[in-house]
Amino acid sequence: TRTPVNVTVTGAAGQIGYALLFRIASGHLLGADVPVKLRLLEIPQGMKAAEGTAMELDDCAFPLLQGIDIFDDPNKGFEGANVALLVGARPRTKGMERGDLLSANGGIFKPQGKAINDHAADDIKVLVVGNPANTNALIAQAAAPDVPAERFTAMTRLDHNRAISQLAARTGAAVSDIKRLTIWGNHSATQYPDIFHAEIAGKNAAEVVNDQAWLADTFIPTVAKRGAAIIEARGASSAASAANAAIDHVHTWVNGTAEGDWTSMGIPSDGSYGVPEGLISSFPVTCKDGKYEIVQGLDINEFSRARIDASVQELAEERDAVRDLGLI
Ligand code: NDP
Numbered sequence: 176t177r178t179p180v181n182v183t184v185t186g187a188a189g190q191i192g193y194a195l196l197f198r199i200a201s202g203h204l205l206g207a208d209v210p211v212k213l214r215l216l217e218i219p220q221g222m223k224a225a226e227g228t229a230m231e232l233d234d235c236a237f238p239l240l241q242g243i244d245i246f247d248d249p250n251k252g253f254e255g256a257n258v259a260l261l262v263g264a265r266p267r268t269k270g271m272e273r274g275d276l277l278s279a280n281g282g283i284f285k286p287q288g289k290a291i292n293d294h295a296a297d298d299i300k301v302l303v304v305g306n307p308a309n310t311n312a313l314i315a316q317a318a319a320p321d322v323p324a325e326r327f328t329a330m331t332r333l334d335h336n337r338a339i340s341q342l343a344a345r346t347g348a349a350v351s352d353i354k355r356l357t358i359w360g361n362h363s364a365t366q367y368p369d370i371f372h373a374e375i376a377g378k379n380a381a382e383v384v385n386d387q388a389w390l391a392d393t394f395i396p397t398v399a400k401r402g403a404a405i406i407e408a409r410g411a412s413s414a415a416s417a418a419n420a421a422i423d424h425v426h427t428w429v430n431g432t433a434e435g436d437w438t439s440m441g442i443p444s445d446g447s448y449g450v451p452e453g454l455i456s457s458f459p460v461t462c463k464d465g466k467y468e469i470v471q472g473l474d475i476n477e478f479s480r481a482r483i484d485a486s487v488q489e490l491a492e493e494r495d496a497v498r499d500l501g502l503i
Contacts, residue, residue: 179210179241181296183256185287186263186305187215187245188224190411194418195260200232200240203422204258205429212242216252217263249290256295258429260421261287261315264305274496277310281502284311288318288327295322300428300465303329304421308362309441309455310493316443316455317503324453325467328428329441331358331366331457333413333420338368338398342375345394346383352376357459358439359448359479360486361493366457367482368398372473387478395482432461437470448475448483454490 182199186192192215198204199211213232217225222245229243246252253259265279284303291299299322303312308329316327335358343350357369370390373380384390397404405413427438441457444450447469448458459470475483497503 177208177210179212180205180257181212181214181255183214183216183253183259183295185216185249185252185259185261186221188217188221188228189263190414191262191304191417191421192225193228194415195262195421196228196232197235198418198422200235200237202237202239204425206426207239210239210241213240213244214252214254214256215243215245216249217245217247219247221263222247249287250294253287253290254294256291257298257300258425259291259295259299259301260425261301261303261311262305262421264311266306273493274500276307277493277497277502278500280305280307280311281314281497281500284314285318285502288315291315292319292321298465299326300425301327302421302424302428303327303441304417306362307493309457309490310497312441312455313453313494314497314502324443327443327455328424329362329455329457330417330421330424331362331439331441332424332427333417334358334362334366334368334398334401334457335439336416336420336423337401338370338394341394341397342370342373342380342384345389346375346380348375348383353380354436355459356380356439357437357473358457359483360456361490362441362457363486363489364399365482365486365489366399367479367486368395369479370394371476371479372459391478428462428467429465431463437461440467442467442469445469447471448473450483450487451491454487454494456487456490 312329356373359367370380446452460467
């Protein structure tokens with residue numbers, strides 16, 4: 176029998192947490208043969224609701240779930256963690272300035288990064304979901320100097336999945352026929368979903384679509400603004416699809432990308448494609464044996480270059496802002 180994997184989830188009592196925990200416990204995060212122990216981290220006000228969720232998890236009698244513990248102290252929450260899903264964050268409220276948002280989140284992600292540094296397992300893998308995800312990941316990573324920087328990642332998989340779905344709908348293709356799509360940059364309205372290297376049943380996606388106006392005026396804004404459209408329709412933010420993307424992100428990181436395909440992950444830049452080193456930006460990556468690599472050598476056309484640069488510029492500004500606030 177395998178030793179259980181410790182999975183820490185922050186913001187466990189929130190909407191995304193509710194959609195996420197049951198799938199982790201049923202084996203979708205790591206594999207149907209991998210036992211897990213859940214460590215739920217909440218703020219004190221969230222503890223009672225987290226206990227309620229834990230009761231429901233108990234009631235599922237999941238064969239792979241070997242334990243649930245709930246904490247409001249990050250030092251305990253990340254103890255022995257092999258995988259950490261940082262979901263809880265301070266949302267932007269009406270009238271809030273960007274500086275206020277970044278400093279409120281700095282107050283969450285800096286101590287969490289430090290706690291990961293001091294208490295997590297040596298093989299820790301971190302996914303940040305809570306927004307602004309890329310910069311929150313940067314703050315946590317900077318606070319964890321003893322953990323290899325590449326273990327800190329930010330989620331752009333939901334954008335990736337949304338882009339595949341939109342492309343499938345437009346072309347009538349099956350989602351499973353779409354490969355090599357890329358999200359570049361920040362998980363924000365400036366993100367750039369790139370279909371120039373994507374394939375639909377083996378053919379170049381941009382050529383299949385053959386409609387630059389649709390790409391610029393419909394596809395890109397639809398993907399980038401999908402979150403707002405969900406709120407408008409549902410009266411609440413996307414939670415199940417965000418949780419699903421978090422599952423996909425970690426599952427792919429641990430279990431690998433399919434031959435001939437890649438995925439999108441927000442990861443510390445090594446300078447590839449002109450993205451300044453250290454910024455946590457989304458790239459096309461392949462995964463194998465629990466590690467990822469940036470896909471190299473893609474030809475970036477002018478249309479893509481301008482959009483990648485704009486999103487990376489926004490990331491650099493966020494980094495400068497958190498640096499000025501003393502958060503990194
Ligand atoms: P959600 O579970 O709906 O969302 C959590 C975070 O995920 C938000 O930052 C949200 O950003 C982000 N997010 C990323 N992608 C998406 C997406 N596609 N759709 C929606 N959200 C996305 O928030 P709740 O308010 O329901 O729950 C948050 C929980 O976190 C609460 O229980 C709270 O107590 C807890 N918390 C825990 C902390 C801790 O453990 N230390 C710290 C802070 C909070 P956005 O706001 O931009 O939608």
